Amino acid sequence: MAIQRALNLDFPGAQSDAPLLRDPAFEQNKQDAIHRWVPWIAGFSAGFVSDALQQYLPDPGRRDVHVLDPFAGIGTTLVESLRRGYHVTGIEINPFAALASRVKCSAFTIEPDTLLSAIRTFEREARERTDPIDAAFERGDDLLQCTPAPRSRPPVAFRSRTPFFSPAVEQKILHCLDLISDVASCQIRELMSLALGSILVQVSNYSYEPSLGSRVAAGKTNVLNADVVSLLSSRLRMMYHDVMVYRDAMMQWTPLPTARVIEGDSRLMPQMVKESSVDIVITSPPYLNNYHYVRNTRPHLFWFGFVSKPSDLKRLEQANFGKYWQTVRNADPSKLQFELPGLSRIIEEITLRNPQKHVYGGKGWANYAIEYFNDCYTLCQSFYRVLRKGTRAIVVLGNSIIQGVNFPTDLFFGQIGELCHLKLDEILPLRKKRVGNSIINSSVRNGGSDVISLYEAAVILRRV
Numbered sequence: 219m220a221i222q223r224a225l226n227l228d229f230p231g232a233q234s235d236a237p238l239l240r241d242p243a244f245e246q247n248k249q250d251a252i253h254r255w256v257p258w259i260a261g262f263s264a265g266f267v268s269d270a271l272q273q274y275l276p277d278p279g280r281r282d283v284h285v286l287d288p289f290a291g292i293g294t295t296l297v298e299s300l301r302r303g304y305h306v307t308g309i310e311i312n313p314f315a316a317l318a319s320r321v322k323c324s325a326f327t328i329e330p331d332t333l334l335s336a337i338r339t340f341e342r343e344a345r346e347r348t349d350p351i352d353a354a355f356e357r358g359d360d361l362l363q364c365t366p367a368p369r370s371r372p373p374v375a376f377r378s379r380t381p382f383f384s385p386a387v388e389q390k391i392l393h394c395l396d397l398i399s400d401v402a403s404c405q406i407r408e409l410m411s412l413a414l415g416s417i418l419v420q421v422s423n424y425s426y427e428p429s430l431g432s433r434v435a436a437g438k439t440n441v442l443n444a445d446v447v448s449l450l451s452s453r454l455r456m457m458y459h460d461v462m463v464y465r466d467a468m469m470q471w472t473p474l475p476t477a478r479v480i481e482g483d484s485r486l487m488p489q490m491v492k493e494s495s496v497d498i499v500i501t502s503p504p505y506l507n508n509y510h511y512v513r514n515t516r517p518h519l520f521w522f523g524f525v526s527k528p529s530d531l532k533r534l535e536q537a538n539f540g541k542y543w544q545t546v547r548n549a550d551p552s553k554l555q556f557e558l559p560g561l562s563r564i565i566e567e568i569t570l571r572n573p574q575k576h577v578y579g580g581k582g583w584a585n586y587a588i589e590y591f592n593d594c595y596t597l598c599q600s601f602y603r604v605l606r607k608g609t610r611a612i613v614v615l616g617n618s619i620i621q622g623v624n625f626p627t628d629l630f631f632g633q634i635g636e637l638c639h640l641k642l643d644e645i646l647p648l649r650k651k652r653v654g655n656s657i658i659n660s661s662v663r664n665g666g667s668d669v670i671s672l673y674e675a676a677v678i679l680r681r682v
């Protein structure tokens with residue numbers, strides 16, 4: 219019945235059959251303590267995670283529960299689960315997102331007085347170093363003559379069409395990096411780096427629309443100067459406030475729940491997570507929409523030293539779940555590792571589309587789709603291994619439109635789960651309209667008069 223609803227794109231939730239899970243869109247997190255620390259294009263909402271835990275844990279009142287998110291992003295599943303006293307494991311390939319997850323999961327262990335004192339020192343010293351930059355900027359003087367000069371240097375291999383930062387902003391960022399690297403506590407250093415990461419694009423000549431592009435291309439003006447210190451200071455003070463709230467909430471649990479954030483490739487999950495050790499998976503893998511997490515976080519990856527050369531980025535791209543079209547379009551034709559006639563038919567259909575465009579036509583996209591679903595198969599096999607009997611994986615996915623053809627990814631994922639001996643309990647529609655990267659169009663006409671829209675759904679798989 220629930221599967222039927224998804225197939226027909228019919229969402230009767232508002233009428234007889236109210237949805238069990240809240241909208242997963244990150245938007246709502248912008249108000250929530252801890253969750254609001256850093257924006258992420260495809261973050262979950264805290265409310266969605268809370269509903270999923272309530273609905274699908276066999277016994278939500280039990281303490282000794284292990285929650286897994288193999289695509290942890292900035293840690294929404296992990297933080298919400300920790301708050302309920304559950305043990306968590308997160309796997310995340312993107313080092314900046316992994317930093318966010320790590321910092322958020324451990325923030326309640328930071329001593330608030332030590333944090334406040336570090337913030338005050340930072341504010342004072344950052345003002346001393348950046349006020350002369352503002353003065354020189356006002357006078358139109360050479361900014362490179364300002365003293366003291368920062369020790370940090372812009373990342374050599376980071377290239378952008380438009381200078382990523384204007385000179386005054388860049389000098390300020392370099393001073394902030396110096397001050398952060400001087401902080402003695404590793405935990406506070408990481409928290410401050412995350413705060414700086416959260417404003418990096420805001421003070422740059424780029425913006426998310428939703429992919430990273432120059433402000434000028436989006437019809438905006440460049441940021442010639444910005445009050446980096448005030449922006450960062452208000453971020454840090456908000457974080458300090460949230461740390462105190464978080465600590466109070468966590469102190470009710472003895473012993474404290476444990477958090478493990480692994481910066482790595484979740485396709486290797488069986489090497490990282492013990493067999494039959496997980497009580498629930500709540501996750502959202504990258505969609506079949508080619509949203510380029512690596513490219514969109516390039517500034518963070520280079521400026522915080524997570525990568526130093528293009529080949530480091532390549533390595534991350536190759537390890538990304540589903541690969542990227544850009545990395546597989548030229549490869550020899552790929553093959554599905556399993557049999558699913560409905561999926562094979564759609565892949566054949568796109569293979570034949572637009573042959574005159576060569577790899578940019580159906581052939582290249584078919585390769586991408588095959589790689590994506592092969593990774594879905596590996597993921598479901600891993601779920602079977604790590605889940606305890608009777609427990610579930612809640613997997614949020616969206617459909618995609620490739621070369622004008624609709625891929626109901628949620629339905630295929632459910633069927634792939636069954637091929638891996640998991641039981642498909644249901645597919646719950648979550649959102650009928652989705653914004654973001656759809657590859658071609660957010661809605662296209664499918665032959666006759668049917669309009670295909672983008673939607674999101676939760677696939678519920680059970681380990682029997």
Ligand SMILES: C[S@@+](CC[C@H](N)C(=O)[O-])C[C@H]1O[C@@H](n2cnc3c(N)ncnc32)[C@H](O)[C@@H]1O
Nearest residue numbers: 260261262289291292294311312483484538539
């Ligand atoms: C849809 S987002 C998940 C967002 C998350 N639910 C949240 O609330 O922040 C998908 C995430 O999967 C990560 N990812 C992609 N390939 C991965 C892989 N092979 N292993 C682990 N994480 C991966 C991406 O970097 C991205 O952060």
